[in-house]
Amino acid sequence: MSMAMNDSFDHIGEVLRNAETIAIAGHVRPDGDAIGSIVALGHSLMLAGKKVRILSEDKVPLNLAFLPEVGLVEQPPESIENLDVAVALDTAVKDRLGDNVNRVFAGAKVLVNMDHHGTNPRYGHLNYIEMTSPATGQIIFDFLKSQGLPMDAVVRDHLYTAISTDTGSFQFSSTTAHTHRIIAEMMEAGSQFWELCQKLYNTFPLRRLLLQKALLNEMKLSAGNRIASWAMSHELQSEIGTQPGDTEGLIDMLRGIDGVISPVIFEEMADGRVRVSVRSKDERLDVSKVCLVFGGGGHRMASGARMAGPLAVAEQRFLEALEDEIKRIG
Amino acid sequence: MSMAMNDSFDHIGEVLRNAETIAIAGHVRPDGDAIGSIVALGHSLMLAGKKVRILSEDKVPLNLAFLPEVGLVEQPPESIENLDVAVALDTAVKDRLGDNVNRVFAGAKVLVNMDHHGTNPRYGHLNYIEMTSPATGQIIFDFLKSQGLPMDAVVRDHLYTAISTDTGSFQFSSTTAHTHRIIAEMMEAGSQFWELCQKLYNTFPLRRLLLQKALLNEMKLSAGNRIASWAMSHELQSEIGTQPGDTEGLIDMLRGIDGVISPVIFEEMADGRVRVSVRSKDERLDVSKVCLVFGGGGHRMASGARMAGPLAVAEQRFLEALEDEIKRIG
Structure with missing residues (x-):
């Protein structure tokens, strides 16, 4: 082209x-x-x-x-x-x-x-x-x-x-x-x-802070602090009344943590399925490979997938696959 | 000049x-x-x-x-x-x-x-x-x-x-x-x-997230949601092991909330005194006037003061004065 x-x-x-x-x-x-x-x-x-x-x-x-x-x-x-x-x-x-x-x-x-x-x-x-x-x-x-x-x-x-x-x-x-x-x-x-x-x-609705608060209270570090992840339940989104745009960039809070090479957000949708967003900060880690396993895809450094629920099961399965991939790069 | x-x-x-x-x-x-x-x-x-x-x-x-x-x-x-x-x-x-x-x-x-x-x-x-x-x-x-x-x-x-x-x-x-x-x-x-x-x-120590988490869990809205404030205890800072630079810009999380016109952070220092940082988002609200009452000063839109502790007392006294000033502008 x-x-x-x-x-x-x-x-x-x-x-x-x-x-x-x-x-x-x-x-x-x-x-x-x-x-x-x-x-x-x-x-x-x-x-x-x-x-x-x-x-x-x-x-x-x-x-x-x-x-x-x-x-x-x-x-x-x-x-x-x-x-x-x-x-x-x-x-x-x-x-x-x-x-x-x-x-x-x-x-x-x-x-x-x-x-x-x-x-x-x-x-x-x-x-x-x-x-x-x-x-x-x-x-x-x-x-x-x-x-x-x-x-x-x-x-x-x-x-x-x-x-x-x-x-x-x-x-x-x-x-x-x-x-x-x-x-x-x-x-x-x-x-x-x-x-x-x-x-x-520099202007955002209080809803945005409530999402950040939930993220910080519920986030998990795994794979020797190289993965930072958060599972965002549909219940939480309903409670807060999340609007389009509110969740944009939330993954950057996880992404920025020193030592983390792969931030992940699991978003439970209204139909019970789970939207996964994942990033890589290490050239050797290709997160699109992990997403491909679950029918998703994207770029080497930024990918996504949609998985069947429930949220906790999708979270566990994806994190296991991601951790395996991280072990592979050493 | x-x-x-x-x-x-x-x-x-x-x-x-x-x-x-x-x-x-x-x-x-x-x-x-x-x-x-x-x-x-x-x-x-x-x-x-x-x-x-x-x-x-x-x-x-x-x-x-x-x-x-x-x-x-x-x-x-x-x-x-x-x-x-x-x-x-x-x-x-x-x-x-x-x-x-x-x-x-x-x-x-x-x-x-x-x-x-x-x-x-x-x-x-x-x-x-x-x-x-x-x-x-x-x-x-x-x-x-x-x-x-x-x-x-x-x-x-x-x-x-x-x-x-x-x-x-x-x-x-x-x-x-x-x-x-x-x-x-x-x-x-x-x-x-x-x-x-x-x-x-886009790179920060985990400490930074722990401070943000405490801020989001402990922040208070007052004066009809026009003041957003947080009192950061010395104990919390010790627990987290706060380093110079970690607290920089934290006030912007409060500042950005839609409807808030005056974000305030109270920082309890090692000697028990309290460092106050306050901002105004409304041209009519002069926060330096409030700081002056407590021996501080600065600019109309960004000021500070150092007050005697304990933290909770300083917080209450300052917020009362700030709320009075906000009432004055209507």
């Missing part, structure tokens, strides 16, 4: 300029990069005079509900009349747009696909996939700039959200010098992002 | 170029900006052929012990022979260099004072105070660059640490476009900072 297969920004820009009605959507269970990218592109095209519909199969998560103009994001209607162009952003597989978005998109004359996931199979009529970009939001910045499309404070706030959340506040290895130069340029254009960061990173 | 009172980088550079032996130090209880700044400047001057001693009254904290070449940081000797220039970095008040550093510095022919604290009274023979800089490390970058002094990977790692920690990973309001451009420039020079970030932000 070489960069040469990308359609040019100019070509994509021309198609959008010639369109009257445009629909834009990201992936199901949207995160900061998905919401930030679709609102940034959508708002810019609105400012440029286009009729734009910004769609999302699932609602904007509560932790992003403070963002400016997120009210523009709507759940997909039956169809959109005279839809000239549909744009899929940050969505590695077409299915992940969601059934309702796909139904609307099916009526479009042209499908544009812009993404930073290297595995994206280029399902659009026009495609721009850049896996060296840490966020789809970074591609959107470059695109808007190259086409001279409007970038007001709303667009800049959404691009910042997209880039900042997908780089862990500029800490991940995907962050480049260009990433920092983009932020500098947006600040020079008049944006200050500290209040946004305050809301994005 | 206008910028016009600053001595020029060229003047400071000339003094350093003409020196043979140079000592550099930061403040007591050093943080990332202090350690990062003194090692960055010191290592650069060593590369430039100077005889450099990098001093710190207190040891490098455990969470920064992974940084390259921190072994260069030494506790102050009795004196340094033929000390031409002493450089104080990131130290708002001369006393905060520490008694032993001040004794060594007293033997220097020239004292240079570079800092980003606006309240710095310019106690050096040469001074460069830039309060718009988010970190002393950012001043050091500009200085080294302006003087064409060496910036190798070690220097860049320390400057990154200084800037990143003092801006909360580029999230604080002090972060500027220039800050991001500096990071971009250092990445273009060949640095990648993600492993450093991993160690800086």
